[in-house]
């Protein structure tokens with residue numbers, strides 16, 4: 001991926017050096033995870049790197065490094081920009097903000113009635129431990145806000161407009 005970067009000017013050299021540093025940092029992280037020196041911070045080891053590490057026939061060290069860089073690049077600004085648009089919406093539309101809060105509180109109350117073991121979780125722990133791709137579909141207004149943010153300000157619009 002970075003092997004074809006040109007190296008003519010001081011700036012290009014700096015970019016190339018920085019890319020090499022990033023690759024080495026990720027390489028070290030992968031080695032630490034492999035040896036058990038560092039652990040996944042995602043519950044049930046459900047992060048992608050844990051998945052890659054389980055399949056050494058498919059993912060060697062270099063392919064894991066470039067796969068991770070690809071995902072970080074593809075996923076960072078897109079998610080960041082979408083979150084900014086949503087925060088802007090929440091800050092300027094109190095009615096929608098109240099609906100989001102109400103929907104989440106209702107979801108939480110209903111869930112805790114069925115799962116009393118979760119009643120002491122604070123909001124953030126509840127989101128991290130309970131919300132997933134499937135049950136978050138029940139948050140209708142929240143999903144509408146996300147879809148509208150993506151529709152009105154698409155962070156990865158193709159073809160230009």
Ligand code: HEM
Pocket residue numbers: 070071072074075076078079082150154155156157158
């Ligand atoms: C709001 C968030 C995101 C938006 C709007 C978005 C949008 C897009 C778009 C429009 C494409 C091109 C699809 C195509 O070629 O038809 C794409 C590709 C891709 N995205 Fe995202 N993305 C988002 C988040 C993420 C995240 C979080 C990840 C990874 C963790 C990710 C990883 C990728 C990858 C790997 C591809 C290339 C897929 C392929 O061609 O095989 N994206 N994304």
